[in-house]
Amino acid sequence: MAGFGRDPYRDVKRQLRQEVGFGCPVADCGNPYLTWHHFDPPWRVEHHHRPEGMIALCLQHAAQADNRAFTDEQLRDLKSRGRAASVEGRFNWMRQEVLTRVGGNFYFRTPVIFQLGTVPCIWLSSDEQGSLLLNFRMPTVSGRPRASITDNFWSVPTDVEELICPPMGRLIEVRYSNGDRFKAEFAEVPDAAALRAKYPRSRIGAWSEGLPYPLTVAEVWETAAGTNIEFGPNDSEIGSLVIRDCFSSDCGAGIHVDVDEGQLAALFPEAPPAS
Ligand SMILES: [Zn+2]
Structure with a gap:
């Protein structure tokens, strides 16, 4: 679709940042430099920006997620984890x-x-x-x-x-x-x-x-x-x-x-x- 880029809309990014508490939710990570991973369905299957099928991850863990290191269930679980008190x-x-x-x-x-x-x-x-x-x-x-x-x-x-x-x-x-x-x-x-x-x-x-x-x-x-x-x-x-x-x-x-x-x-x- 023309004009529909991989970068999500501003309010989608805000929601994705907020649900992980502004830090990468993978265990012991917490990296605040976040990117946007499409998993349900993946970007190559469908170009979408539906937040329920996306998660905010750091660049390293997004690359791992792109290579199927995490199941969809695990990613959904990470989306609902508690947030850290602060990010650095x-x-x-x-x-x-x-x-x-x-x-x-x-x-x-x-x-x-x-x-x-x-x-x-x-x-x-x-x-x-x-x-x-x-x-x-x-x-x-x-x-x-x-x-x-x-x-x-x-x-x-x-x-x-x-x-x-x-x-x-x-x-x-x-x-x-x-x-x-x-x-x-x-x-x-x-x-x-x-x-x-x-x-x-x-x-x-x-x-x-x-x-x-x-x-x-x-x-x-x-x-x-x-x-x-x-x-x-x-x-x-x-x-x-x-x-x-x-x-x-x-x-x-x-x-x-x-x-x-x-x-x-x-x-x-x-x-x-x-x-
Ligand atoms: Zn991370």
Whole structure:
């Protein structure tokens, strides 16, 4: 059938992810980088996207399933297994230089991009080889634990509405039922023209010509529902302040919002990281 690809519709993928608790359900696996396996009937027999005949598996176990390692009964059983309390994964993007784009603004050689009071929320650390690693803490008024990234390793408690992390390993997107949202994505751009093409709605100035290419861009979006903090695709909104199209280089802190200890404790239900 023309136009009917092997990749399922968005709502089918969401259902398949949710029923396995956002991790591969094969015993001792739990890999969060999921793909879509058609088993009843197999794709070669019929091109369909009926979720009851499909299951979310990691690439390795999907390949085994394609070769009949699992019976249909076993796959149906795996679809109804309990979910893990959290899933973990890792960004393997490690570069000496990273251009960070947060809430429509660019930061270069600026280790702390966003800090609330004494708590860094979006920042870069570096390992022994000098590679830059992404870190993220998510303020929330929900009182519930939230997704976090520590030195490129991410962890997501699975009481989420949606967790998207394709096997290419360059993005995760997390959505919560209270409206909290978070997305982190890595990409490489070969030159300044490609950077401008990637962000056609941004005014990217002459600064872009002087950066070391090819350059990795790490982009973070965040909405903390019920607060006045929003880092959207095109601008940053902190209270009544709107910031967009800025380029900051060699800064101590990109955006530092002062809040008192009581507010901090309410926004980070788990112990915040030491600053
Ligand atoms: Zn697996």
